[in-house]
Structures are given as C-alpha cells and as structure tokens.
Amino acid sequence: MMKETFSKSERIRKKRDFLAIQRQGRRCHSQHFTFLFRRNQLGLSRLGITASRKVGSAVKRNRIKRLLREFFRLNKASLGCFGDILLIVRKGIPDLSYQEVKIELDELLTTR
Numbered sequence: 001m002m003k004e005t006f007s008k009s010e011r012i013r014k015k016r017d018f019l020a021i022q023r024q025g026r027r028c029h030s031q032h033f034t035f036l037f038r039r040n041q042l043g044l045s046r047l048g049i050t051a052s053r054k055v056g057s058a059v060k061r062n063r064i065k066r067l068l069r070e071f072f073r074l075n076k077a078s079l080g081c082f083g084d085i086l087l088i089v090r091k092g093i094p095d096l097s098y099q100e101v102k103i104e105l106d107e108l109l110t111t112r
Contacts, residue, residue: 006073012048012084021048021086030108032096034088046084047072054091064089067101
C-alpha cells in the first residue's frame, strides 16, 4: 500500500528547477491551468505550483494550491510517471471546488 503523503522530496522548491521545467517541459493547457511536464532521474514524481498575484488574493491563491496538492497526493500512484510536474494557475480563476479541479486535471492528464 502506497503512503498518501506529500513530502518535501516530492515538491519542486528551487528556482532553477522551475526554470528548467519551463524551458524544457512539454505543455498542455486547460481552461484554468497550464500543465508542464519534464522527465527526471530521481525515481519519483515532484510537483511545483505557481499562482501569481493576478490569480487573486493570498487566501484565494493558497486555497487553489491546497486543492492542487491534494489532487496530486491522492493521484500520484495513478500518474505512473517519474517526472517533474509544474502547474501554473491562470489569472481570473473562479472559486473551484475539489471536484471541479479533479475533473479538469483528469481531463488534462488523459490528453498528455
């Protein structure tokens, strides 16, 4: 049984990693998110989230980041890839529920 945690080793935290993914990663777009993917040699998937001030207040940005981390935490086994994932939240995003985020990201990940 896989642990359903989201540890520090599964997070992208360094600016150089974010920039490398933006330069070399493959992009997919949805209505509210931009998804970038780049393979890594670490043997685990890592997640980075970017939400600029244009998205909204700090409360709104933090809430959407919590929803995205929760989606990744619950679905990392089904992602089945060893790579770095960067999710960029687009400006003007409404208050989405977890189910709406899940539907949009499931749709986005099945097309990649």
